[in-house]
Amino acid sequence: MNVETLIIGAGPAGLTTAYELTKAGHSVAIVERDPVYVGGISRTVNYKGYRFDIGGHRFFSKSAEVEAWWTEIMGNEMLQRPRSSRIYYNGKLFDYPLRAGDALAKLGPVEALRCVISYGWAQIRPHRNVVSFEQWVVNNFGRRLFEIFFKTYTEKVWGMDCGDISADWAAQRIKGLNLYQAIIQSFGLGKKPSGSDGVIKTLINSFRYPRLGPGQMWERARDKIVDQGGTMMMGSTITAISQHAETGKWIAIVTDAQGKETKITADHLVSTAAVNELVRMLGADADPAVAAAAKGLRxxxxxxxxxxxxxxxxxxxxxxxxxxxxxxxxxxxxxxxxxxxxxxxxxxxxxxxxxxxxxxxxxxxxxxxxxxxxxxxxxxxxxxxxxxxxxxxxxxxxxxxxxVYDDTYKINVDTITEGLEEQFTNLHLAGRNGMHKYNNQDHAMMTGILTAKNIIAGSSVHDVWGVNEDAEYHEGGSAGDDKIEERLVPRRIA
Ligand SMILES: Cc1cc2nc3c(=O)[nH]c(=O)nc-3n(C[C@H](O)[C@H](O)[C@H](O)COP(=O)(O)OP(=O)(O)OC[C@H]3O[C@@H](n4cnc5c(N)ncnc54)[C@H](O)[C@@H]3O)c2cc1C
CATH class of the missing domain: 3.90.660.20 (Protoporphyrinogen oxidase, mitochondrial; domain 2)
Structure with missing residues (x-):
């Protein structure tokens, strides 16, 4: 098989790249490890007719282009759904975002008093040299509120002790969630935002969602790619790949679950596979620095x-x-x-x-x-x-x-990409694990859209690495306003 672009992975990034390329008349083949599902982490599993996501997936993007893409694929099967979530603590469900009256009533007078005392104590005896997330929160809100509304959930999600998470994350996290502000305000403490009734105004209260889950979006995208001439190779992986010394074309052996091998030549290779897997696949781990960097990604x-x-x-x-x-x-x-x-x-x-x-x-x-x-x-x-x-x-x-964003992830990613760029031409990294970036679905898609534009243009006119995580991604702002900001995620104290 001879194609212009070979794509590894049929998740949002790979499928978006393929859709854009086939729409422009380019030939593509997509190699997907999963035998059944497309959509990657954004797939929808079907168990006896019950459909569930790998964690619920909201469709909300600051990018107008991505919002329009969703509409193009799904038409009126894209629902607008109300957002509602609450916090379970001590047998009670607290409104989220937290509302002072609701929180106070549910915590009860004794617990509320404990929170005030612990806040007062933190003001009298604050941590002097604040390096950890825990110290930052305790200093600002008191230990009791920290334990009730932050410690447990943060540690479950990130698998790190709050004492080991760097304090940098606290300001952004708390601004985003505003868990404490409402309670603190209800005690007459802290600053009240002007015109606020204590409820975060910017928290989005609805989002879009395909009628049958995100998998429906990606199944439709797959069908359209096939209609546009693309080749899907499910249950398959690349078992050997190299570049032709003179033409620079990629020569890959793709093996399916039955062991059947297909030889594919391609002008471009787009990878959305985890960076460390790609390094092994390409044999780039022959360079000890690249091998160590790939091993260091978590x-x-x-x-x-x-x-x-x-x-x-x-x-x-x-x-x-x-x-x-x-x-x-x-x-x-x-x-x-x-x-x-x-x-x-x-x-x-x-x-x-x-x-x-x-x-x-x-x-x-x-x-x-x-x-x-x-x-x-x-x-x-x-x-x-x-x-x-x-x-x-x-x-x-x-x-x-x-x-995971740990102390060394950035240097590891840079070492790998420099190593790969030096060694290989016509290689494009895209997506979440494909770039080791904390990209949500829309950002993963945007890396795919820009990669396709670069391939069509024949040069890197767009900076795919410039697509970033948006700080207030799902928590605020309006859909399609094209505001992209750096998103912080917890890092270990250096
Ligand atoms: C719990 C949870 C909740 C989330 N909620 C949201 C949300 O509400 N909204 C949102 O926008 N985003 C959400 N996300 C993020 C979203 O799932 C990802 O950003 C998105 O799926 C990334 O797309 P991708 O194509 O880069 O990678 P993936 O989704 O990881 O897809 C990669 C694909 O490549 C395949 N693959 C990998 N390696 C190989 C290989 N060697 N050979 C062949 N195939 C390979 C995989 O099988 C997979 O199908 C959530 C993520 C998680 C974990």
Whole structure:
């Protein structure tokens, strides 16, 4: 097979690149490891007709181009859905964003008093040399509020002790979530934003969502790519690849699940596979510096357990943050609230129990049966479902769900990209793990759109690495206003 562009990965970045290229009349082949699903981390799993995401996926972008792309693919199958989420703490559901009256009433007078005393104590005896996230929050709001509304959930998601997370992250995180401000204001402490009733005005209260989940978007994109002449190779990986010394063309052997090999030559290679896997695939790890950098990249993994229950769901929110340290679940999705069509039988519900973990740890290594049993026990303990009403369950593991930003990730990524650029021409890195960037779906897509534009133009007219994570991505602003800002994620104290 001879194509202009060979693409590794049929996630949002790979499919967007392929769609744009085939639309412009270019020939492409996409190699996707998964035998069934397209969409990567943004796929929608179908379990006996119950559809669930790898964590709920909101469609909201500051890029007008991406918003228009979604409409082009989905037409009127793209729903506008209300956003609703709450915080579970100590048997109660707190409004999110936090509202002072609601929080106070639910914390009760004794706890409220403890919060005030602990705030006062932090003002009298603050940490002097603030380096950690924990110290920053405790200094500003007191230990009690830190423990109730931040510590547990942050540690579940990031797998790091709040004492090890750098303080830099605190200001942005708290500005974004404004968890504490409302409570502090209700005690007459802190600064009240002008014209505010204590509720964050910018927090988006609706988002777009495909009727049958994000997977529907990516299945449609796949079908359109095939209609436009693209080749999809599911359940396949590249088992050998090299560049022709004179022509610079890529020569790849693609092997499917049955062991059938296809030789493909291509002018361009677009990779959305994890950077460290690409390094191995290309043999770039022959350079010890590149090999060490690839080995140094770290990831946070994730698994979701879909639980199907009889009867009506116990809450209407899209999801609930679980700030309860006695259970391991971090967030619970209610997929019927994302779209009623995610659940085939209206007399049942489907919850997504989300566990943030590391491949190889106790949670990751548990058998599916044990994971389902634990999820049932935990949702029962939280009082959000009766274990006897749970009729079925399904586990989905997602390796490399989050690229980790640690002290050395930036230097590792730079070492790898410099090494690859020196050695290989016509190689394009795109997407989330493909660039080891904390890109959301729309940013991953934008890297795909720009990569396609560069290939069509025949030179790198667009800076794909300039596509960045947006600080207030899902928490504020308006869709399509094209405002891109650097997004901070927790980093370990250097
Ligand atoms: C819990 C969670 C919730 C999220 N929520 C949202 C949200 O609400 N909104 C939002 O916009 N984004 C969200 N995201 C982010 C979103 O999922 C990603 O940004 C997006 O899927 C990245 O697209 P991608 O194409 O770069 O990579 P991926 O989605 O990782 O796709 C890569 C594809 O390449 C394939 N592949 C990898 N290596 C190989 C190989 N060697 N050979 C063949 N195939 C290969 C994979 O199988 C996969 O299909 C969330 C992510 C997580 C983890």
């Amino acid at each position: 990831y946070r993994d994730f698994l979701i357990i879909g639980l199907i229950t009889r009867g009506k769901e116990s809450f209407d929110d899209n999801w609930i943050y679980i700030h309860d340290p006695s259970v391991k679940v971090g967030r619970i999705q209610n997929f019927k609230s994302w779209s009623p069509d995610m659940v085939p039988d209206p007399n049942t519900a489907c919850y997504g129990m989300e566990y943030f973990c590391n491949a190889g740890d106790d949670t990751w290594d548990m058998s599916d049966a044990d994971l389902i049993a634990r999820a049932k026990q935990e949702i029962g303990q939280l009082g959000l479902a009766e274990p006897q009403d749970i009729i079925d369950g399904s586990v989905v593991r997602q390796p490399k769900a989050y690229p």
